[in-house]
Structure formats: C-alpha cells, structure tokens
Amino acid sequence: MTVDGTGNGRPLDALRAAGNLFGGPEPDPAGDAGHPDPPGRVGFFTDTSVCIGCKACEVACKEWNAIPEDGLALSGMSYDNTGALGASTWRHVAFIEQGPPAPDGRTELPLADTGSGGTPDAAPAGAGGDLRWLMSSDVCKHCTHAACLDVCPTGSLFRTEFGTVVVQEDICNGCGYCVPACPYGVIEQRPSDGRAFKCTLCYDRLSAGQEPACAKACPTESIQFGPLDELRERAAVRVDQLHRAGVEGARLYGHDPEDGVGGDGAFFLLLDEPEVYGLPPDPVVTTRDLPAMWRHASYAALSLLGSFALSFALDAVTGKTGPTRRPAGRGRS
Amino acid sequence: MSSSRVSRHGIDGRRPGRRAAPGALRQGPEADRDGDGAGPGAGADGPGPSRWRGRRRRGGEEPMVPRAEFGSYYGRPVIKAPSWSAADIAGYFFLGGLAGAGSVLAAGAQLTSRTRTATALKVSSTAAISLSAAALVHDLGRPERFANMLRVFKPTSPMSVGSWLLSAYGPAAGAAALSAVTGRLPRAGAAATAAAGLLGPAVAAYTGVLAADTAVPAWHGAHRELPYLFTASATAAASGMALVLGPTAQTGPARHAAVLAAGAERALTAAVERRLGMVAETYRTGRAGTLMRCARLLTTGGAVAGAVLAGRSRPAAVLSGLALLAGSACTRFGVFAAGLASAEDPLYTVGPQRAALSAAGGTDRTSGDGAGRQE
Numbered sequence: 001m002t003v004d005g006t007g008n009g010r011p012l013d014a015l016r017a018a019g020n021l022f023g024g025p026e027p028d029p030a031g032d033a034g035h036p037d038p039p040g041r042v043g044f045f046t047d048t049s050v051c052i053g054c055k056a057c058e059v060a061c062k063e064w065n066a067i068p069e070d071g072l073a074l075s076g077m078s079y080d081n082t083g084a085l086g087a088s089t090w091r092h093v094a095f096i097e098q099g100p101p102a103p104d105g106r107t108e109l110p111l112a113d114t115g116s117g118g119t120p121d122a123a124p125a126g127a128g129g130d131l132r133w134l135m136s137s138d139v140c141k142h143c144t145h146a147a148c149l150d151v152c153p154t155g156s157l158f159r160t161e162f163g164t165v166v167v168q169e170d171i172c173n174g175c176g177y178c179v180p181a182c183p184y185g186v187i188e189q190r191p192s193d194g195r196a197f198k199c200t201l202c203y204d205r206l207s208a209g210q211e212p213a214c215a216k217a218c219p220t221e222s223i224q225f226g227p228l229d230e231l232r233e234r235a236a237v238r239v240d241q242l243h244r245a246g247v248e249g250a251r252l253y254g255h256d257p258e259d260g261v262g263g264d265g266a267f268f269l270l271l272d273e274p275e276v277y278g279l280p281p282d283p284v285v286t287t288r289d290l291p292a293m294w295r296h297a298s299y300a301a302l303s304l305l306g307s308f309a310l311s312f313a314l315d316a317v318t319g320k321t322g323p324t325r326r327p328a329g330r331g332r333s
Numbered sequence: 334m335s336s337s338r339v340s341r342h343g344i345d346g347r348r349p350g351r352r353a354a355p356g357a358l359r360q361g362p363e364a365d366r367d368g369d370g371a372g373p374g375a376g377a378d379g380p381g382p383s384r385w386r387g388r389r390r391r392g393g394e395e396p397m398v399p400r401a402e403f404g405s406y407y408g409r410p411v412i413k414a415p416s417w418s419a420a421d422i423a424g425y426f427f428l429g430g431l432a433g434a435g436s437v438l439a440a441g442a443q444l445t446s447r448t449r450t451a452t453a454l455k456v457s458s459t460a461a462i463s464l465s466a467a468a469l470v471h472d473l474g475r476p477e478r479f480a481n482m483l484r485v486f487k488p489t490s491p492m493s494v495g496s497w498l499l500s501a502y503g504p505a506a507g508a509a510a511l512s513a514v515t516g517r518l519p520r521a522g523a524a525a526t527a528a529a530g531l532l533g534p535a536v537a538a539y540t541g542v543l544a545a546d547t548a549v550p551a552w553h554g555a556h557r558e559l560p561y562l563f564t565a566s567a568t569a570a571a572s573g574m575a576l577v578l579g580p581t582a583q584t585g586p587a588r589h590a591a592v593l594a595a596g597a598e599r600a601l602t603a604a605v606e607r608r609l610g611m612v613a614e615t616y617r618t619g620r621a622g623t624l625m626r627c628a629r630l631l632t633t634g635g636a637v638a639g640a641v642l643a644g645r646s647r648p649a650a651v652l653s654g655l656a657l658l659a660g661s662a663c664t665r666f667g668v669f670a671a672g673l674a675s676a677e678d679p680l681y682t683v684g685p686q687r688a689a690l691s692a693a694g695g696t697d698r699t700s701g702d703g704a705g706r707q708e
Binding site: 077078083084086094096147150151152153154155156171172173174175176177179180181182183184185186187188189193194195196272273275276277278279280281282283284286287289290292293294296297298299300301302303304305307308309310311312314315316318 | 445492568590
C-alpha cells in the first residue's frame with residue numbers, strides 16, 4: 001500500500017500550499033500533491049433518501065479490508081449498534097428515529113390494547129404519520145483540504161492519484177495528531193494496534209479498476225461511486241427531483257468546493273440538518289489558519305525573548321539585587 | 334439497557350445523553366435549548382435537552398445569552414478527542430516550555446555573570462527536555478517508530494516542525510549543560526548556550542500551535558492567543574525554576590520576569606475566554622476550571638510573593654518558585670482538559686459552526702437549494 005514519492009513530496013506541497021492552497025476551491029488536489037497526470041478525482045455520493053439501513057456497506061467494508069471486530073454489544077440508543085466511525089469502522093450507518101416522544105423517552109408503538117378497535121389504524125391520529133426513520137451511511141469525506149494529511153508529521157497520510165486520502169500503515173507511528181485534526185471525527189487510533197486507520201476508498205480496488213466494496217454492496221444505490229464531477233451533477237438532479245416531490249428537507253452536504261474543507265470527496269444528500277446525523281454543519285480545515293498560527297507563534301517567541309530582556313533591564317535599573325552584577329567575570333568570553 | 338455499550342472506545346457509560354431524543358432531533362435547530370427543560374413541544378422528557386440542562390447545572394455557570402439551538406446524534410461527539418494522555422502531552426507542554434524559556438534565562442544569566450543560576454537552569458532545561466522527549470515517545474502508538482518523525486519535514490504539521498526543533502534544541506541544551514557542569518570547552522559551551530537560548534523560545538511557542546492546529550474547539554478557537562499564553566506560562570515556569578535553584582542574590586531578573594509572566598497570563602486567559610464565547614465555559618467548568626483557577630492563584634501568588642520576598646529570604650524564594658512552577662503546570666493541564674471537554678461535547682463543535690453560518694448571512698451550505706450553488 002506504500003506509495004513512494006507522494007508521501008515524500010510534502011515539503012514542496014507545503015510550500016506550494018503556502019501559495020494559498022490551505023483553503024478554498026482546488027480543482028486538482030491529486031495534481032497539486034505531485035501526481036503527474038492523475039486520473040480524474042473520484043468519490044462517493046451517498047443519497048440517504050434511499051438508504052434502507054441494511055448495513056451491507058459496513059459488512060462489505062469490514063470483509064474486504066479485513067478490519068477487526070470492534071464490539072458486538074448493543075448501543076442502547078437506537079438500531080445503530082455501531083456507534084460512530086472509527087479505526088475499525090470505516091462505514092457507519094446512522095439511524096435516527098424522529099417522532100413524538102413517548103412519555104418515558106421511549107418510542108411507543110401503537111399496540112393492540114391502546115386503541116379502541118385493536119388495529120394499528122386505531123392509534124392516535126398523527127402519531128404514526130409523524131414518525132420517520134432517517135438512515136445514512138457515513139464514511140471518510142476525503143476532503144479537498146484534508147487536515148489529517150496536513151498535520152501528519154511522518155508523511156504516512158498521503159493524497160492518492162485518485163484525489164483520495166490514505167494512511168500508509170507501514171509508516172504511521174501512532175502519534176495520534178490526525179485524530180483531533182479531523183473536523184468530522186473520522187480517523188482514529190486502534191487501541192490494540194496504536195496506529196491510525198480510516199477509509200481508503202478501497203485504494204486497492206480502485207487501482208484494479210474496481211469500485212469500492214461498500215458501493216458495490218449497496219442494494220439501493222444509496223452509495224454511488226464515480227468521478228466526482230459526475231456525482232455532483234447527479235446529486236443536483238436528485239435534490240431537485242426530491243424538492244419537486246415535496247421533500248422539503250432534502251439538501252446536499254459536503255458538495256460545495258467553496259466550503260471550509262474545499263468540498264468533500266464523499267458528499268451526501270441529507271433529509272435533515274447535518275448535526276442530526278452527527279455531522280458538523282460548517283467544518284473548516286484547521287490548517288486554513290495555520291499561517292496565522294505560525295505568525296502568532298513567532299511573535300510569541302519574540303515576546304518571550306523580549307520579556308526576559310526587559311526583566312534583565314529592569315533588574316539593572318532598579319539594581320537592588322545582583323551584587324554579582326557585571327564584575328568583569330568568567331562565564332562569557 | 335444500562336449494560337449495553339459499544340465496547341470500542343467510542344460509546345460507554347461515561348458518554349452522556351446517548352438515549353434517543355426524537356423531539357429534539359425532529360425540531361432540528363428549533364429544538365429546545367433554552368434550558369428551561371420544557372422540551373420541544375411534547376418532548377418534556379427528551380434526553381437531549383435535559384442533558385444540556387444537567388450539564389450546565391453541574392458546571393454552575395448560567396450563560397448570559399440564550400444558547401444556540403440545534404439537534405445532535407444522540408449527544409455523541411462530532412469530532413474525536415485526542416487519545417493523548419494528559420501526563421504525556423500536557424506534561425510535555427509544561428516541560429518543553431520550562432526547558433525553552435529556561436534556556437533563555439540561562440543565556441541571560443550567563444551574559445550578566447550570574448553563573449550559578451545559569452548552570453542550574455541549563456541543567457534543569459536539559460532534564461526537562463529529556464523528560465519531554467521520553468514523554469513524547471511514550472505517547473506514540475508505536476514508540477519503536479519514533480524516528481519516523483524525522484522522515485519528512487512538513488511546515489503544515491506543527492508536530493513535524495516540533496520534532497525538528499527538538500532535535501536541534503535538545504543537543505544544544507545538553508551541550509550547554511554539560512559544558513557548564515564540567516567546566517570544559519567554555520567557548521563551545523557558550524555557543525551551545527546561545528543556540529539553546531535562541532531555539533528555546535521557539536520550543537516554548539510552537540506547542541501553542543501544536544494544540545491549536547486541530548479541530549478541537551477550545552484550542553482552535555483560541556489559535557491566535559494560545560502561543561502567547563504558552564510562552565507566558567513558560568516564562569513563569571522558568572522564572573520559578575530560577576527562584577528555586579538560583580542563589581537569592583541572583584534572582585532579580587527572574588522575579589521581574591515572573592511578574593510580567595503572571596500579568597500576561599491573566600490577560601491572555603481572559604482574552605482566550607473572550608474570544609471563545611460560549612466555548613469558554615470549557616475553561617471555567619469541570620476539571621479544566623479547577624486547574625485554571627489553581628493556575629491563576631499559584632502563578633499570581635508566586636509572582637507577588639517572589640517580587641516582595643524572594644530577594645531577601647531563600648525559603649520564600651523557593652516557595653514562590655515552586656508556586657510558579659505548579660501554576661504553569663496547572664495552566665497547561667487546564668488548557669489540555671478544556672480541549673478534551675470541548676471535543677467530547679457536540680455542543681461546542683456545532684454551536685460555533687452554527688453561529689458562523691448565521692453570521693455568514695444565510696449562506697447555509699446545506700440548505701435545501703444547495704444543488705443550485707454548485708459551481
């Protein structure tokens with residue numbers, strides 16, 4: 001899985017990035033990462049309006065990538081027993097139940113003895129109609145401006161020729177810096193291993209001309225794989241179609257090259273606010289502000305020097321302590 | 334239901350509010366977040382809203398302004414908190430600052446012929462930076478691969494820059510200490526002292542960028558202030574070390590530096606909290622709040638006691654020096670704890686982002702007509 005050259009080319013990339021590639025639209029991230037003549041950028045369009053929550057993507061991902069088991073317990077919060085994306089969960093199907101809450105916080109199904117007639121139709125009016133299930137298969141966003149990649153000190157994370165972001169497992173030393181850098185909370189260190197892992201967008205399959213395992217397994221084409229430009233067009237058509245059909249809440253998420261991460265390689269059609277799905281509403285790549293941070297750090301370093309210089313000067317002026325002051329002494333040549 | 338938990342580090346008993354909050358979710362941004370507990374519509378028992386209420390009560394701080402309102406995915410964090418151990422990384426923030434600023438003070442002491450203070454600070458800086466390196470390697474998931482840190486040089490990675498800084502600063506500090514202790518090679522020792530004195534401020538300052546260059550709201554939101562806060566804290570620590578180790582007659586500059594640092598730290602902590610708005614409560618409540626309050630007491634107390642008494646009394650100098658050291662450590666551990674608290678609660682990730690979106694004036698990137706704004 002090691003790709004030489006791309007991981008090593010980072011200083012150059014970084015310098016070029018200083019030429020304003022820390023944020024904003026970037027049409028060719030693979031080319032900017034040093035790939036000569038890269039193939040077109042690929043990605044996922046996850047249309048959650050047709051997701052049925054079958055979790056075939058989760059299973060296919062685990063199987064293909066040989067990801068270890070990471071918990072078979074029940075989460076107790078919903079039918080989502082996976083919880084979240086992580087080191088050993090590269091696809092995660094979120095499950096959201098929306099409806100009028102039952103008295104004790106649990107969802108009360110219209111049982112036979114609650115109605116007068118004993119049929120489900122006899123449930124209180126509106127209760128059944130207001131209930132809806134939202135399902136969404138979450139995945140690494142393969143950001144245009146990927147914070148995990150930017151902050152990786154070893155060059156283990158790199159941009160592939162497909163414009164995706166992949167960890168080189170033989171280089172990662174488990175520093176864990178990518179973990180808090182990710183604005184989506186995707187990448188994570190595997191406790192049993194120490195290194196960081198995340199979705200590779202099936203780099204091995206892409207290299208062999210195959211689509212990623214999750215997209216291959218998705219029975220409803222909720223997960224669509226393809227060239228990113230084409231996916232964006234398809235998504236625009238789909239969201240229009242849904243609006244015309246009266247689905248007011250349909251919106252695209254992560255499709256916009258103008259957003260805080262320069263657009264996602266894996267974007268979504270959602271039916272509610274992003275935070276309802278556990279997604280940040282306005283993620284920003286942290287390195288967008290890195291030039292300002294370095295500037296402030298250099299001022300801070302200078303102010304440290306200055307404050308000590310001032311302290312010595314103050315002491316010389318007030319001059320009460322320091323009987324050893326300035327005897328032409330030893331210690332300095 | 335109480336026994337059910339995802340056994341991976343993700344979700345378990347200590348994660349709050351993981352029951353479904355259908356009412357809150359349904360309402361989306363209109364969900365009840367005003368803390369009156371009434372819940373959205375009939376959602377009086379919605380765990381989401383009641384969770385926020387409970388948390389705020391625990392914190393003991395009532396916000397001045399009604400908070401942003403939004404839903405969440407069962408109260409789960411949006412971003413992942415760093416898995417760094419506080420002892421290793423916050424400890425490194427402290428020790429690295431102590432070492433870096435100590436080298437500056439040592440160089441100044443040497444320039445002004447305060448030789449004993451200079452030697453003591455060179456030794457303490459070497460010890461601190463050695464411990465730092467050990468802590469950093471210890472915190473790696475694969476410690477045997479620590480050398481990979483020097484595989485590339487990446488200005489976009491504060492950790493890469495820091496690794497290279499440490500690999501230059503550490504040997505310089507060590508050589509300066511060695512020469513000072515053994516009395517050999519004084520010219521090389523002076524050169525090493527100067528090199529360590531020049532690299533020291535960078536070592537003390539870059540850790541602020543290391544923390545700020547993340548998605549952690551309490552750190553990234555304060556990315557302009559953190560480097561200054563860290564160098565002020567480092568100055569306090571090094572001054573404290575000089576008060577503890579140096580002869581009483583030579584502590585003048587350290588006492589002045591301690592007062593400057595303590596004042597700067599207070600001002601900067603206030604500036605951080607002003608900048609962070611709602612996220613500032615992660616610095617005021619819980620573990621971080623305790624640590625930051627201790628830091629303020631210890632640093633201010635140490636600086637004042639040092640200024641008044643340390644010139645005359647050796648025990649007073651040692652005590653105020655120890656207070657300054659402890660105060661600096663509290664600041665670093667406090668900032669670290671505030672970062673973890675802000676990462677573990679989706680409120681602090683989503684709230685500021687929602688505020689930024691509405692401040693941007695309705696350019697909600699996820700709004701229904703998003704498809705029309707692709708190009």
